[in-house]
């Protein structure tokens with residue numbers, strides 16, 4: 001097997017582990033790293049969270065307050081008989097109680113399972129049931145609308161705590177504030193690095209969401225990449241816009257910045273171009289971690305619009321979750337004075353694995369290089385072995401197993417977990433190419449790959465080109481079954497608002513794609529759409545486009561966005 005970029009590092013994680021304070025008896029607990037250690041080091045009064053309410057209110061929460069409040073919640077859980085290893089689900093928006101609940105549960109040795117606040121009752125029921133959650137922290141509104149009627153179907157769920165006004169009036173649930181106010185703060189349980197800490201359900205882009213289990217040691221990688229890839233350092237004002245219901249919201253919304261002692265902006269409001277630009281300016285954000293869906297929407301508003309604000313403090317822009325086009329990278333420069341740096345990782349990897357790191361110009365359109373300590377390769381499966389492919393060739397992105405934030409199990413699915421590993425390597429299910437300089441280029445999901453007349457075509461390679469056409473706002477590409485070619489490339493295109501979806505436009509876009517991609521790879525068919533289906537975390541759901549085309553069942557749709565935009 002070919003060694004990856006960083007294959008020769010003797011103990012890559014020694015330096016990473018040194019970022020952790022650890023507990024006196026050798027234990028490791030994420031809540032200690034995120035809050036209590038800063039108090040012990042005399043930095044308790046530093047602002048951990050700068051919370052911006054929807055209604056314009058704001059509140060600073062110090063590391064000391066976070067340590068104290070999470071200690072009280074841990075005390076509550078322990079007095080309620082919640083044993084270490086039990087699952088505490090958190091269904092909250094971007095409010096400080098989210099951090100208190102997550103860190104408090106970890107402090108008590110429980111496993112945190114974040115849920116997306118906009119989920120309807122069914123995805124919530126499914127996750128609570130599969131996770132065997134014992135405790136749920138949510139709001140009175142969410143409880144009344146989505147959970148109360150399900151209680152009888154959730155035998156493991158014995159405690160529900162509600163954050164916000166009206167909590168005291170609901171039967172079968174406790175007021176979060178009152179409950180923790182009545183408990184004394186407790187110090188972190190001395191969990192071991194290998195003890196379970198986080199249960200994250202995947203986005204469900206390719207099928208039924210999987211429950212990926214992570215351990216306390218994951219924090220090593222969160223902090224290591226927070227520093228090495230996002231460039232976080234003390235004194236930064238950092239803004240991670242990911243929803244707390246998804247893995248980025250925990251790994252980089254909670255753990256990495258707090259462990260590094262950095263101040264995070266937490267905005268309760270929804271996406272809004274003016275609000276976001278104003279936050280970047282007014283809060284003097286230095287490092288911003290966001291996603292292509294948001295960048296696309298900002299691009300629609302225009303670089304000139306973004307330039308109506310000033311960003312003298314801003315130092316670094318990064319993105320994750322979906323492919324980031326070269327145009328989007330450069331647009332960052334035009335709009336904010338800095339390019340967006342793409343980073344690649346998955347729920348399963350727990351932290352960033354391949355990236356354009358801070359401090360260097362990104363390679364536009366590429367995911368970058370393996371993070372320090374990570375050995376990555378592009379491979380082909382060959383039975384129970386894997387073979388590297390030549391630079392430039394298409395293959396599956398694989399990582400040598402054993403990094404600290406690697407998932408340790410799929411919930412109730414050992415077989416599927418084992419099937420992800422071949423020959424000591426984790427196979428990601430994503431297709432990529434590596435160039436001669438060692439940069440990785442995303443091609444698509446192995447499940448989405450199109451087989452046409454003997455060619456393997458990655459949808460994103462086609463989408464990337466379509467989106468370069470001036471009339472195209474968004475594109476989704478699938479393989480449509482075909483008697484002769486096996487599949488033909490079919491594109492679904494959303495046009496920019498001022499463009500006409502007529503025959504001339506269709507022919508123009510198809511010709512543009514043919515010129516760039518060649519006839520074998522370019523779409524043969526093109527349909528205009530008002531919007532593309534997205535998962536709730538904002539990813540294009542190609543399997544739904546495909547199911548609509550073929551009439552085949554689309555599989556689990558509990559994570560379907562339902563709207564065209566995030």
Ligand code: ATP
Nearest residue numbers: 202203204205206321322323343344345346347442
């Ligand atoms: P499921 O596994 O349930 O189908 P999912 O893979 O979308 O859902 P996540 O773990 O949230 O769930 O997403 C990880 C995936 O997102 C990656 O495997 C990859 O396909 C895509 N992704 C993440 N970052 C990037 C990136 N920078 N460029 C391209 N794709 C990315």
Ligand code: MG
Nearest residue numbers: 202206346429
């Ligand atoms: Mg996945």
